[in-house]
Amino acid sequence: MAKAPLSVVVTRRLPPAIEARMDELFAVTRPEGDAFTRDEVLARLRDADVLVPTLSDPVDAPMLAASDRLRLVANYGAGVDHIDVATARQRGVLVSNTPGVQTEDTADMTMALILAVIRRMPEGMAKMQQGDWEGWAPEAMLGGRLRGRKLGILGMGRIGQAVARRASAFGMEVSYHNRRRLHSGIEDPLGATYLESLDRMVAQSDVLSVNCPHTPATFHLMNARRLRLMKPTAVIVNTSRGEVIDENALTRMLRGGDLAGAGLDVYERGRGVNPRLRALPNVVLTPHIASATREARHEMGERVIVNMQTFADGHRPPDQVVPAML
CATH class of the missing domain: 3.40.50.720 (NAD(P)-binding Rossmann-like Domain)
Known part of the structure; x- marks a missing residue:
C-alpha cells in the first residue's frame, strides 16, 4: 500500500514552479490570495505534518501547541528568529531552513x-x-x-x-x-x-x-x-x-x-x-529586498522541497536547525 503524502500547509504563495513541484509530491494547502492570516494557519495546522512559513510568519509556542500532528517546520528562508526553535524541539518538531541560497x-x-x-x-x-x-x-x-x-x-x-x-x-x-x-x-x-x-x-x-x-x-x-x-x-x-x-x-x-x-x-x-x-x-x-531575486526565490523553494522530501523518506532534513546553532 502506497504511503500517504505529507500534508503540508504553506503560509504564502511561492513561485509557480515551486508550487507545481510541491503539488506533485505532497498534499498542499495554500492561500488563494497572497497569504493566510494567523487564524487561518492555526485552523489548518491541526491536520498538517509540515508547516512552510516565511520570516513574516511568527511560529511561536501557541502556534506549535495548536497541533499534535505537526512534525516539521520547513522554513522558506535562512533566518529563523521568527520560529521558537527551542519549543519546537521540546515538542519533537524538526525545523529546517534554506542557508546559503541568498x-x-x-x-x-x-x-x-x-x-x-x-x-x-x-x-x-x-x-x-x-x-x-x-x-x-x-x-x-x-x-x-x-x-x-x-x-x-x-x-x-x-x-x-x-x-x-x-x-x-x-x-x-x-x-x-x-x-x-x-x-x-x-x-x-x-x-x-x-x-x-x-x-x-x-x-x-x-x-x-x-x-x-x-x-x-x-x-x-x-x-x-x-x-x-x-x-x-x-x-x-x-x-x-x-x-x-x-x-x-x-x-x-x-x-x-x-x-x-x-x-x-x-x-x-x-x-x-x-x-x-x-x-x-x-x-x-529599501523594502527588505536583499534576497529578492528570481534565482534566490526559486532556489529557496527547491531547498524547502528537498528538506520536506528527505523528511518524508524517513531521514533528518539536510538543513535542520537546532538551538545550539543559534
Missing part, C-alpha cells in the same frame, strides 16, 4: 547600499526626477571614494565573507568581528583582519556592514553607546536583521549629524519604519 544576492545588495549612500545616488535621482538638476559643476553632489576606506563587517558568515570579497575588489580595507576567528585558509584570501574587540572595529570603520543574525545575544548589539563610537564621517549599512541596531538611537545620531549616513534594508519594527528616518536625505531605505 548569500550572493544579499552581498550584492550590501555593496549597492554602500555605493548609494557614499555616492549620494538617491539625492541625485531625486533631483533628476523633480527636474531640479542645474547641470554639472565642480562642487555639485560630491560624494566619496570607496578605495582606501575601512570596512568593518559585523558577522563573518557566508554573507559577510561574500561582502568582503566584493569590498576588496573595490579597494577597501576589510576588518571583521565574529564570535570566532576564521581559519587562516578562509581569512587570508579575503584579505580581512580579525578584530576581537567590536568597539575597536566600530571606532575605526569608515563603513560598518551588519551581517549577523538576530539572536538574544545580538539584539541591539549596535546600541547607543556603540553607535557613538563611530566616526561622524562613517556610514552604517544593514542587510541582516533590523533588531541588531537600536533604530531610535541611530535616527537621533543621523539627525544630529553624528553619522554621515545609513543604508538599511531591514528595520527593528518590521514595516513600522521610523518616519523621522524616512525623512533624512542621507539615508537610503
Whole structure:
C-alpha cells in the first residue's frame, strides 16, 4: 500500500514552479490570495505534518501547541528568529531552513547600499526626477571614494565573507568581528583582519556592514553607546536583521549629524519604519529586498522541497536547525 503524502500547509504563495513541484509530491494547502492570516494557519495546522512559513510568519509556542500532528517546520528562508526553535524541539518538531541560497544576492545588495549612500545616488535621482538638476559643476553632489576606506563587517558568515570579497575588489580595507576567528585558509584570501574587540572595529570603520543574525545575544548589539563610537564621517549599512541596531538611537545620531549616513534594508519594527528616518536625505531605505531575486526565490523553494522530501523518506532534513546553532 502506497504511503500517504505529507500534508503540508504553506503560509504564502511561492513561485509557480515551486508550487507545481510541491503539488506533485505532497498534499498542499495554500492561500488563494497572497497569504493566510494567523487564524487561518492555526485552523489548518491541526491536520498538517509540515508547516512552510516565511520570516513574516511568527511560529511561536501557541502556534506549535495548536497541533499534535505537526512534525516539521520547513522554513522558506535562512533566518529563523521568527520560529521558537527551542519549543519546537521540546515538542519533537524538526525545523529546517534554506542557508546559503541568498548569500550572493544579499552581498550584492550590501555593496549597492554602500555605493548609494557614499555616492549620494538617491539625492541625485531625486533631483533628476523633480527636474531640479542645474547641470554639472565642480562642487555639485560630491560624494566619496570607496578605495582606501575601512570596512568593518559585523558577522563573518557566508554573507559577510561574500561582502568582503566584493569590498576588496573595490579597494577597501576589510576588518571583521565574529564570535570566532576564521581559519587562516578562509581569512587570508579575503584579505580581512580579525578584530576581537567590536568597539575597536566600530571606532575605526569608515563603513560598518551588519551581517549577523538576530539572536538574544545580538539584539541591539549596535546600541547607543556603540553607535557613538563611530566616526561622524562613517556610514552604517544593514542587510541582516533590523533588531541588531537600536533604530531610535541611530535616527537621533543621523539627525544630529553624528553619522554621515545609513543604508538599511531591514528595520527593528518590521514595516513600522521610523518616519523621522524616512525623512533624512542621507539615508537610503529599501523594502527588505536583499534576497529578492528570481534565482534566490526559486532556489529557496527547491531547498524547502528537498528538506520536506528527505523528511518524508524517513531521514533528518539536510538543513535542520537546532538551538545550539543559534
